[in-house]
Amino acid sequence: MGRILSCRLPGSDGARRERAPRDRLGPVSSAPETPASEEPEEHEVPEAPxxxxxxxxxxxxxxxxxxxxxxxxxxxxxxxxxxxxxxxxxxxxxxxxxxxxxxxxxxxxxxxxxxxxxxxxxxxxxxxxxxxxxxxxxxxxxxxxxxxxxxxxxxxxxxxxxxxxxxxxxxxxxxxxxxxxxxxxxxxxxxxxxxxxxxxxxxxxxxxxxxxxxxTETAIGVMQQREHRAESASIEAFFNARSVAIIGASRRQDTVGRTLVRNLVTGDYTGRVYVVNPSTEAVAGLPSYASVGDIPGDVDVAVVAVPAESVQDVVLDCAAKGVHGLIVISSGFAETGEEGRQRQRRLVGLARSYGLRLIGPNCLGIINTDPAHQLNASLSTVMPPRGRAGFFCQSGALGSAILEKVNNRGLGLSTFVSAGNRADVSGNDLLQYWEEDASTEVVLLYLESIGNPRKFSRITRRVSRRKPIVAVRSGRNTQGVPMGHAVRTIGAPPEAVDAMFAQSGVIQVDTLDEMFDVAQLLAHQPLPRGRRVAVVGNSDALGLLATDAAVSVGLVVNKSVQLGADAGAEDFEDALDAAIDDPDVDAVVAVYIPPLDVSGEDVANVLAAVGEQSDKPLVSTFLGAEGVPELLRVPDVAGSTAGRGSVPSYPAVEAAVRALARVVSYAVWVGKQGADEDDDEIDPTPAKRFVSEVLLRHPDGKVLAPDELVELLRCYGIDLWVAVPVTSREEAVAAGERLGWQVVLKATAERLRERPDQAHVWRNIDDAREMEDAWDFLTGVISDPDSAGFVVQRVAPPGVPVSIGSVEDPLFGPVISFGISGPLTELLGDRVYRIPPLSHVDAAEMVREIKAAPLLFGYRGGDVADVEDIERLVRRVAQLQNDIPQVRTLDLALVLAGPGGATVLNASAKVEPVADARSDWFVRRLTAMVGDTLPE
CATH class of the missing domain: 3.40.630.30 (Gcn5-related N-acetyltransferase (GNAT))
Incomplete structure (x- = not known):
């Protein structure tokens, strides 16, 4: 049989290769084999990373x-x-x-x-x-x-x-x-x-x-595919469990254990339910077992509701039984403080060491609405209707409110997970599962913390191309996280986090209500092809509100049809058909407020029929209803409450238009995600070798000297202009002669180089006399000229000063930024961020996203800069930072962007050894709780 996974190190015969012979697992010793009775000599072994x-x-x-x-x-x-x-x-x-x-x-x-x-x-x-x-x-x-x-x-x-x-x-x-x-x-x-x-x-x-x-790209792709399949399989085992054990089930009413048993049984679970309680013989009519090991059949998933100090014993019992995964409802872990954090760390380590995945602790549980595997292994008494959206949240208390909202709106879910403290299973795991899950067409995330933004970015970039992801992120402005959620310190600004979501195609919204507004449109209506909107209604006032709201969020109202208060079903049908058939319309907003004593059922039938047949999205403000009203629902063969083509309704036209705008932006993002062109291939090996050599000489790291920085940037095709440091008039003259004149004398000290009055620079110096005049003037107007850091540099072609920076963030990994160079950019916050790797689309959007971007495109008669060269430079900096994490900071502080290209005049960089691997390295690894960090 070909089932043996083993291979030998060559060299035992010493015949095939010209090298010293080696044994099968290590170097062959020249000493004779030690008899088994003798103790071999041991040597001190160095510590592994x-x-x-x-x-x-x-x-x-x-x-x-x-x-x-x-x-x-x-x-x-x-x-x-x-x-x-x-x-x-x-x-x-x-x-x-x-x-x-x-x-x-x-x-x-x-x-x-x-x-x-x-x-x-x-x-x-x-x-x-x-x-x-x-x-x-x-x-x-x-x-x-x-x-x-x-x-x-x-x-x-x-x-x-x-x-x-x-x-x-x-x-x-x-x-x-x-x-x-x-x-x-x-x-x-x-x-x-x-x-x-x-x-x-x-x-x-x-x-x-x-x-x-x-x-290589192929090797990384293979690794990520294996990661995807493994993480998806681990989550599928929870949702498709054939047997569930409730550990901590109780006979007493209104207890957590009793609620879990009741919800499983009344939720029409199709598998076997076992209850574990050593103090009783039966719970809710089911025989009770003293331990998991006493259960006669297999157990796929165990739901744990015992005191926190007893959970570790349960893990050992479940491991011996061969349980796949644990859902730990119990509280008393990291959310309670340091003692609980240590308890949680031991719990995760123990579960994983025995091969078990863990949801929780301190969680609400999981739900699957698939009739073939229907499962309510949660504390929620609300079983949501079958739908197309998968929902992940962390807070148990919030999870209950979410399920109530879902039920009231008639949205429907495919699956639901409340991960509590997110000690093991995280949103990234669920994304891996939902990517392939045919029942899930929309992914909803309520995130209180992100353990591994870099991995989240990588997965969402891929998933968003196939399925829309809508996310609410709490602590967005404060960067705070709840108790129990240990993550690395975020060094990147909040704008970088928002940029990561946008770059990945994630539809980020501010509130849960807005999440559901967007989700019900995505779940039931097709994606729009563009931003052009038609407004059809029977209220002039509401039609005007809809138009104003659409314009304010970037939509273009190409058609507005107001039918009057007495408009009936036929009037609406004709107007809606005309709007949908109009090639200049990409989506339709329907507003219907019926006259007194009119039910509006006929108009509802029209809206439902049009919504079902249209290949353009239709949203409505129908009777001020919220969600998907029964009158606007289309039957679904899959058993969902509301099928594809059902028309979502919003109590206010502003909410309808805002949801439509979010979906339009997502559709535009999807349309841009084509095959990316390749730049000239850059081999990172020389740059990596160079940085390694620098760190060998400086183990604690260093700020790169000008010549070192020139060499590093040259590895990535970035030409840094030579700047000659000078400390006297004579040295300045000599530098000008060496550079062939047409030079500039400038101060580079941090306190001086971005002065708005430019009093630290003297340009267009052509000879020794002009250089002497420049030196005398600058040293006279600058305080403490000895620390000014004067340099002489060739005069660059005119252009708009821009800056490109990158940093190795402890949580994000590489982060890149772009903006106009100077203090005004800092004061106004006009800087944009992205997470490498960058596509051509990412770089192009960065350059155009800053508010000062018109300066690069001929604002008020200025020259049009070579924007493609700026984009190339942005991509090269991003690639360098992505390839070499030892580059802690890189700042191209002054790049002149002109018609002839981008000229890099001033740059700095710092290299340091990497203390910890990036959270998204070239190997598969799960979250490891180390101290107060959680690299996922």
């Missing part, structure tokens, strides 16, 4: 823990090896090797975490896999894996390869190689499927594989 340890999600949606191997793992390794089959051992070592000698164990567990690196994968207290590389020169290493037989097929080798490759890149390794027996096709396919370009050869009955581990 902290960020190499992580929880990971496997292909089946279960968790495991990956970490560097250590001397303390000797017994674990021996136990693991004893559980591996003889066939797997043979595939690994190419020879029978029934046991590991003490010298083998010592060698395999004592590595330097540099030239020899090894990772183990554990579940609970057991090691289930080991992977390692051993470098045989400065840039090449041999890689090998061994996976316990009954854990094969779970994607473990791929996870190990990702983490080994990342560790190798951090240690300067560029190429991996491995020897595999020809019939071990699964291992060969593991390497080929990784997304790297694999070269292979065949000699002495062994397949030799070799590939560069640079994270």
């Amino acid at each position: 902290r960020h190499w340890e992580a929880d990971v999600l496997l292909r089946d949606g279960r968790t495991a823990h990956i970490r560097p191997i250590g001397p303390e793992d000797a017994e674990l390794l021996v136990d693991f090896y004893a559980r591996v089959s003889d066939q797997s051992k043979y595939y690994r070592f190419f020879t029978p090797m029934p046991r590991l000698s003490p010298r083998d164990v010592l060698r395999f567990t004592n590595v330097d975490h540099d030239r020899r690196v090894a990772f183990v994968l554990t579940v609970g207290e057991d090691m289930i896999a080991v992977g390692r590389y051993d470098a045989y020169d400065d840039r090449r290493a041999e890689v090998a894996f061994l996976v316990q037989d009954d854990h094969q097929g779970r994607g473990i080798a791929q996870v190990l390869l990702e983490h080994l490759a990342q560790a190798g890149r951090e240690r300067g390794i560029e190429v991996f190689s491995a020897d595999v027996l020809p019939d071990n096709q699964r291992m060969i396919q593991t390497f080929r499927d990784a997304g790297y370009k694999v070269a292979s050869g065949f000699e002495d009955g062994v397949v030799t594989l070799e590939f560069e581990i640079d994270p």
